[in-house]
Amino acid sequence: MKYxxxxxxxxxxxxxxxxxxxxxxxxxxxxxxxxxxxxAISGLDACMECGACVNNCPxxxxxVNRGVGCAAAxxxxxxxxxxxxxxxxxxxxxxSCC
Amino acid sequence: xPEIKLVLKKDENAASGRTCCAPAALPAGPWVAGSVNTPCGxxxxxxxxxxxxxxxxxxxxxxxxxxxxxAVPPGLYxxxxxxxxxxxxxxxxxxxxxxxxxxxxxxxxxxxxxxDTKGINVWCAAxxxxxxxxxxxxxxxxxxxxxxxxxxxxxLPQLGAPGVSAHEVSKATGFRVIYGPVRAKDxxxxxxxxxxxxxxxxxxxxxxxDRLVLSPMEIIPAMKKYYPLYALFALAVFGLQPSGILFRSxxxxxxxxxxxxxxxxxxxxxxTPVLLPYVPxxxxxxxxxxxxxxxxxxxxxxxxWFKLVRTNVELLALCLLFFPMASSYxxxxxxxxxxxxxxxxxxxxxxxxxxxxxxxxxxxxxLLAAYKLTEWRLI
Numbered sequence: 001m002k003y004x005x006x007x008x009x010x011x012x013x014x015x016x017x018x019x020x021x022x023x024x025x026x027x028x029x030x031x032x033x034x035x036x037x038x039x040a041i042s043g044l045d046a047c048m049e050c051g052a053c054v055n056n057c058p059x060x061x062x063x064v065n066r067g068v069g070c071a072a073a074x075x076x077x078x079x080x081x082x083x084x085x086x087x088x089x090x091x092x093x094x095x096s097c098c
Numbered sequence: 099x100p101e102i103k104l105v106l107k108k109d110e111n112a113a114s115g116r117t118c119c120a121p122a123a124l125p126a127g128p129w130v131a132g133s134v135n136t137p138c139g140x141x142x143x144x145x146x147x148x149x150x151x152x153x154x155x156x157x158x159x160x161x162x163x164x165x166x167x168x169a170v171p172p173g174l175y176x177x178x179x180x181x182x183x184x185x186x187x188x189x190x191x192x193x194x195x196x197x198x199x200x201x202x203x204x205x206x207x208x209x210x211x212x213x214d215t216k217g218i219n220v221w222c223a224a225x226x227x228x229x230x231x232x233x234x235x236x237x238x239x240x241x242x243x244x245x246x247x248x249x250x251x252x253x254l255p256q257l258g259a260p261g262v263s264a265h266e267v268s269k270a271t272g273f274r275v276i277y278g279p280v281r282a283k284d285x286x287x288x289x290x291x292x293x294x295x296x297x298x299x300x301x302x303x304x305x306x307x308d309r310l311v312l313s314p315m316e317i318i319p320a321m322k323k324y325y326p327l328y329a330l331f332a333l334a335v336f337g338l339q340p341s342g343i344l345f346r347s348x349x350x351x352x353x354x355x356x357x358x359x360x361x362x363x364x365x366x367x368x369x370t371p372v373l374l375p376y377v378p379x380x381x382x383x384x385x386x387x388x389x390x391x392x393x394x395x396x397x398x399x400x401x402x403w404f405k406l407v408r409t410n411v412e413l414l415a416l417c418l419l420f421f422p423m424a425s426s427y428x429x430x431x432x433x434x435x436x437x438x439x440x441x442x443x444x445x446x447x448x449x450x451x452x453x454x455x456x457x458x459x460x461x462x463x464x465l466l467a468a469y470k471l472t473e474w475r476l477i
Contacts, residue, residue: 001304001375001436004443025277025295026259028302029438049440050225052259066260067441068225070434071382074444075452084441 008047009065014038016061023053023062125171128152129200134176137245141174146204152197159194161314168193169217174241178207182248185289187278188234188258190215190223199255202285209247213237224261231263238271253278253293256300302437309371312435316367320428328359335466340474354407358397362421365393366428371435382439383451386429390422412469420462427455 010031017038024032024039028050033042039061041047051066068074068084077084125142128151132143148156159165172191177200186209189199196212203210213233215223223229238244238252254262256277264275279288279299288295332355337348370377370389377385394417398404407413430451433439 001438002380003439004380004446007443007446008440009442022264025300026256028257028280028300030297030301046438047440048438049442050260052224052256055231055261055263056259056265058265065442068434069436069439069441069444071430071444071448072434074441074448078448 002045003048003069005045008044008049009063010041010044010047010049010053011063012039012041013061013063014040016059018059018061020058022056022058026052026056028052129197134180136174136176136241138174138242141176141209144175144177144200144210146177146200146202146206148197148201156194156197160311161318165192165194167217170196170212172212172214172237174243174246175210175212176208177203177210178205180207180209182246184208184247186211186243186247186252187285188213188252188254190218190220190229190258192217192219192223195219198282199285202282206289211237211241211243211252220255221257221260224258227261229258230261231266234262234267235270238267238273244272250274251276255282256280256295257302304374304437306372308437309374312432313368313371316371316428316432316435317363320363320367320431325359325363329356332356332359335470338470354404357403358394358407358417358421359424361393361397362390362424363428365389366425367432369393370425370429371432374432374436381447382430382433383426383447386426387422389429390425391418393425394418394421410469412465412472416462416465416469419458419465423455423458426451 019034019037019039021034021039024030024034029043029046029048031041031043031047032039032053034040047064048069049064049066051064054062054064054066070084073084128149129145130142131145133140134143135141155164155168159168169191170193184207187199187203188211189196191212191214196210199210213223213229214237215228215233218226218228220229234254243252244250250273252267252273253276254264257280259277262275264277267273267275276293277295278285278293279295280302281299284295284299288299329352332352333348334343336351336355337343337345339347366386366389370382370386373389374385377388379385379388398408398417407417430444430447433444433447
């Protein structure tokens with residue numbers, strides 16, 4: 001299953017990549033492949049912008065505009081003027097619907 | 099006797115200003131099985147069997163807000179009789195997550211380190227950062243994990259990775275983070291393979307079954323949040339006559355709308371999610387619209403109750419405009435439950451969809467007003 005094409009904001013700086021393979025290890029959608037000992041983004045449309053790769057890249061070679069892919073959270077963010085948030089339980093932030 | 103010891107331990111800790119590792123009191127529940135001594139006090143033992151009560155509670159999480167207050171105390175737990183060489187598995191303190199992990203640890207001697215994720219599951223908590231680098235570092239130090247497990251490794255669920263920076267944890271604590279498989283059920287295989295996950299174990303899926311168990315939490319909120327207001331509005335509009343509010347015309351007039359409203363909830367909150375990969379187009383708004391249109395046409399053909407809405411021009415136009423659109427909006431909410439939609443994509447959909455929804459709502463109201471004016475013979 002793939003979502004909208006060419007919308008994911010994941011980017012790689014190949015010159016910074018040290019080829020450790022952590023991005024491929026943590027990616028839940030097998031977005032990365034390895035060419036010549038360096039990571040490459042081979043499945044951009046499968047990226048859900050979770051940020052796991054960015055967080056676990058020791059070389060700082062990756063970037064993404066991470067966030068929740070949830071319409072309710074984004075609409076909430078638009079209405080309150082804040083960041084998209086999945087705190088949609090009535091108990092004021094204690095729960096989460098996602 | 100163990101309880102008294104625990105109280106003493108707590109007081110010692112309070113006096114020395116040290117936070118204790120184990121939960122403040124041994125938690126009660128059928129999943130607690132004794133306790134194990136650690137260099138930092140007693141760790142509750144946990145059973146690897148789920149009782150009928152555990153299963154029932156987990157079921158309630160699938161269908162109600164029971165999930166919002168379903169947590170275990172964070173801290174260190176023991177499976178079997180672990181020692182310094184035993185593996186450490188890290189989990190969230192949402193009881194459903196904790197249960198999913200512990201039932202896969204049958205026959206092992208292991209430690210389970212539960213982070214305080216405010217009762218939220220691993221993946222969502224990682225997204226928010228509560229299953230995160232800082233909490234993990236704090237928890238490793240508060241349970242004195244270096245003294246508990248001498249091997250310097252911790253196993254994290256892979257879906258914790260959006261919140262955790264493995265190299266930072268390692269720098270701060272000396273513990274090496276090993277990411278386990280996505281699904282807890284692969285843990286036995288993962289251990290057998292020497293703590294190596296296959297590509298298959300590393301990939302998130304979204305099966306028919308996954309989508310089916312998620313659908314109640316789409317249907318129930320839609321029925322609670324939107325449907326009563328919608329029904330009340332429909333009854334009021336159709337009941338309103340020049341001579342006052344008539345219950346008879348409220349009911350007979352509103353009935354087709356109440357039923358078509360149900361069909362929209364069904365198509366947006368159940369059919370679209372469950373049949374997701376088979377509905378054409380990638381946009382959830384479009385998928386929901388298609389299923390909503392199909393459900394509308396099927397319903398209208400199915401009974402003579404819909405004769406009026408089929409023959410009256412304003413009502414027919416209203417139905418064709420409004421119900422597929424309502425289904426589309428409801429289907430869009432499912433993006434929050436999927437395993438593959440990203441924020442940029444959802445924002446892009448909303449940018450187009452919201453103005454269309456608003457325009458449709460306004461035109462629907464105008465059509466309804468035109469119908470009422472004709473009915474009252476005012477135009």
